[in-house]
Amino acid sequence: MTVYADTPRWPRHGMLWGHLISDTSLSELHAAAERAGLPPRSFDLDHYDWPEPARESLVETGVRFVGDRELTRILLASGLRVKLLDRPTARARRSAEHAAALGLDTVPRDLILGLRGHVDPLPAQPGAFRLTRDRPEGPPRIEAHDAAGRRAAQEMLTHLDALSRARTGRGFVGQVMDGPPR
Structure with a gap:
């Protein structure tokens, strides 16, 4: 080994x-x-x-x-x-598993619960965002190209926090990248 x-x-x-x-x-x-x-x-x-x-x-x-x-x-x-061709499928599977673990009914483009791993980079798309939080009540890092993306990230964080608190008693820790449908 x-x-x-x-x-x-x-x-x-x-x-x-x-x-x-x-x-x-x-x-x-x-x-x-x-x-x-x-x-x-x-x-x-x-x-x-x-x-x-x-x-x-x-x-x-x-x-x-x-x-x-x-x-x-x-x-x-x-x-x-994980072959380059299979990476999008692997990320989608991971996102679905993590969304299910949280009780999130709509799966974002890329989601990670916890500290291990990172989501895809922020796409160059209006309304898209990338949100990271490394401590349950710590400040989030939000990447977005516009106000719509920043609003969507804040709304997502509020929702993820509520789901995480209901399951663990603590706020969301992880990373998510999402945006409007392409």
Whole structure:
């Protein structure tokens, strides 16, 4: 059982990012990412995205560094790979499961309960929004292109908070991306 990383080369948020995978289980991957101090939000279905400054902590965690092609080969052999073509379906399934767990009757485009994982980026569409809350009563982070998107995010948060409080006694923690029908 080994956790592997490639060389960061994908730019985002002003830095370069690489991928972290396991050759056997997501549990092993989550444990290694936690030991290395990676944020749980950097999980993406079958891998963690890691920023270049985290390299030393990954080395200290015992991560093995390999080239991009080797990383892909290992991930495919592990059986954990979510193919690019299958990612929308995997996200939709996850969103439906998380919506059902909350009692949400309408499934948003992308929904995550809890801190592990991230939803798709905010689409360039009027009325769309991306909402993140990392603490039950903490302030939300709302991304939207317009007032309609900000209003929709606030309405969604109010609804999610009510459902979460009814089930857990605490406000919503998670991430959601939604918008008007396309």
